Amino acid sequence: MPMLQLCLSISLLSALLKFLKCYLEWYRSPLWAIPGPPFRITSWFLGQLPDIIKEPFMEPHKRWWKQAGGGRPDTDGATTDADFIHFCFVGGSHRVIVTNADVVRQILMAHAGRNPRYLKKLDIVVSIVGWGLVSLEGEDWQRHRRVIHPSFRPRFVKDSLERVAPDLVSRFISQWRRAEEGREINVMEHFSSLALDVLGRVAFSHDFHALDSVSKWADGNVGPDVDGLFPVTDRMMQALQALFTLNTKKLLLTIFGLSKLDWETQRTRKALDDAVDDIIRKVRSKVEIISGNEDVDDANSVNKSNAEEKGSSSSTKKSKYATTSLLETLLDAKDSGTDKTTDGEGMLNDAELRNEVKTFIIAGHEMTSTWCYWCTFALCKHPDVQQKVYEDIIKHAPTLVRSEESTSHENNAAIPLEALEKMQYLDAFMKEVLRLYPPAGLVMRTTTRDEIFSDTLIPAKTRIIIPILILHQDPRYWSCPDEFRPERWLDENGGPCYPASHKYAYLPFSAGPRNCIGQQFATTETKLIMAPIIRAFVFQLAPSLRDKEFKFTTYITLKAKPAVKVCIRSRSTLQREAE
Numbered sequence: 001m002p003m004l005q006l007c008l009s010i011s012l013l014s015a016l017l018k019f020l021k022c023y024l025e026w027y028r029s030p031l032w033a034i035p036g037p038p039f040r041i042t043s044w045f046l047g048q049l050p051d052i053i054k055e056p057f058m059e060p061h062k063r064w065w066k067q068a069g070g071g072r073p074d075t076d077g078a079t080t081d082a083d084f085i086h087f088c089f090v091g092g093s094h095r096v097i098v099t100n101a102d103v104v105r106q107i108l109m110a111h112a113g114r115n116p117r118y119l120k121k122l123d124i125v126v127s128i129v130g131w132g133l134v135s136l137e138g139e140d141w142q143r144h145r146r147v148i149h150p151s152f153r154p155r156f157v158k159d160s161l162e163r164v165a166p167d168l169v170s171r172f173i174s175q176w177r178r179a180e181e182g183r184e185i186n187v188m189e190h191f192s193s194l195a196l197d198v199l200g201r202v203a204f205s206h207d208f209h210a211l212d213s214v215s216k217w218a219d220g221n222v223g224p225d226v227d228g229l230f231p232v233t234d235r236m237m238q239a240l241q242a243l244f245t246l247n248t249k250k251l252l253l254t255i256f257g258l259s260k261l262d263w264e265t266q267r268t269r270k271a272l273d274d275a276v277d278d279i280i281r282k283v284r285s286k287v288e289i290i291s292g293n294e295d296v297d298d299a300n301s302v303n304k305s306n307a308e309e310k311g312s313s314s315s316t317k318k319s320k321y322a323t324t325s326l327l328e329t330l331l332d333a334k335d336s337g338t339d340k341t342t343d344g345e346g347m348l349n350d351a352e353l354r355n356e357v358k359t360f361i362i363a364g365h366e367m368t369s370t371w372c373y374w375c376t377f378a379l380c381k382h383p384d385v386q387q388k389v390y391e392d393i394i395k396h397a398p399t400l401v402r403s404e405e406s407t408s409h410e411n412n413a414a415i416p417l418e419a420l421e422k423m424q425y426l427d428a429f430m431k432e433v434l435r436l437y438p439p440a441g442l443v444m445r446t447t448t449r450d451e452i453f454s455d456t457l458i459p460a461k462t463r464i465i466i467p468i469l470i471l472h473q474d475p476r477y478w479s480c481p482d483e484f485r486p487e488r489w490l491d492e493n494g495g496p497c498y499p500a501s502h503k504y505a506y507l508p509f510s511a512g513p514r515n516c517i518g519q520q521f522a523t524t525e526t527k528l529i530m531a532p533i534i535r536a537f538v539f540q541l542a543p544s545l546r547d548k549e550f551k552f553t554t555y556i557t558l559k560a561k562p563a564v565k566v567c568i569r570s571r572s573t574l575q576r577e578a579e
Helices: 002-027 049-055 059-067 103-107 123-129 139-150 154-178 187-205 211-218 234-244 248-255 262-300 306-320 328-332 350-381 383-396 422-434 520-538 571-578
Strands: 083-090 095-099 443-447 452-455 456-457 463-466 537-541 551-555 556-563 566-570
Touching: 059 350, 095 103, 103 443, 103 463, 123 350, 123 551, 139 328, 154 211, 154 520, 187 211, 187 328, 187 350, 187 520, 211 248, 234 262, 234 350, 248 306, 262 328, 262 350, 262 551, 306 556, 328 350, 350 383, 350 422, 350 556, 350 571, 383 422, 383 452, 383 520, 422 566, 520 537, 520 571
Parallel strands: 095 463
Antiparallel strands: 083 095, 443 463, 452 456, 537 566, 551 556
């Protein structure tokens, strides 16, 4: 008994000394010299977390920034007190917001391979999807990037999306047409379903059947929420949705690094891994069957002439290229940075593939659906812009079918990528949407050593926040930053131009070696989705929201609160009424 009491006393004393050490480090930090919430109103235990939780996304950060002198035009490019803002998070952890684009460039362009200068440390992401391209660090990230990058080559992405997306978008438009006019549409739910089915087929040769929920909605069968969609029944998505459903217990365990004690989450993660493994097995079997058939075809074509061989080879390549999913390319992808030639070496193993599939699902479909969500919001808020975007679309892709209202999606003419790439105003509109409503409102890095930026010392292990939402509206870099003006992205001849005074003041896909690998995928997919829909419908905010004030919130990506809902009218119906 005395021995037990002694052990407990030693443990308590050790914990107390550890706490005192942490508290003194927090109290003596040189970061208190940086503008931000003062020490006297800052709690060691919670920091500024209460303000961050109760206020709209990034509002406290903007307020601290403006109190330090931010938000004012600066013509000489000089540094200001608002370049760095300091605040605290839970457990005495320090945060520094960086709003100087030159410093942002230094951070994002820093070496990210072996012994990286900055770490991402996305512990919450790792606890849900494991170590994937988004969350890996150092040499592990570098190897995955080398293996995965060829699968995102622009031509492959464009061809794959153009093969899959138009038919799904056409079906989506038909479902909206079939619905009773005037119904309120929860934009995020609907675009999430569409983007998920596009991603599933292009990336994994998998059908999530997410559009089935939109079809049920069009028929009047609504989900648990008023006029909402039924949840997607795919077991992989059900597991992911459960993992991303936060509660107080899960949040606290994650913040304090005790996620392993969340047994329910552990079981859900196992169910998700099993579902992803099933998809990988199916794709692997498909590749093996195709490979066997190609061996037979090669044996049968041995006696063909050289000219015939060239023609056949070209045809075969085109066919295979057009029907290959991203996951199929990854199964055989090898690390270009290694000389290993042994089977299996230099490739992603099964666990790594599984984590990358989960990462692609979350990052891929969330980025596109959120971009479409904010495009729709901007169209509703700015009817004059909506008309200009529509005119640009029909200029290059006029409606090919002018029949009576039809429920058949064959009557919804697809818009080829060649035409989409000529739509300069649509492109400018989409860039302006990303400027004012960036899906990723911030990115974070952690210093691995002491850093000095503009005579400001940032100690090692400090969490740095690059506030994309603030940078995109900083008057030092943007003219009339609060105005929604797609024209800023066009020169006097209507061609594309870059309107910001600094390259690193516009970061919708981040920048540097750790930029978003799916940028081309998201851009192409969003255009393939939005252009036909804008050509087919006129958008208005739902009557229940017209007097509401929208605030930013975030969960995975930037959203509005209250959730955006719209009503639509078919343009063909409006045209007939006008005749």
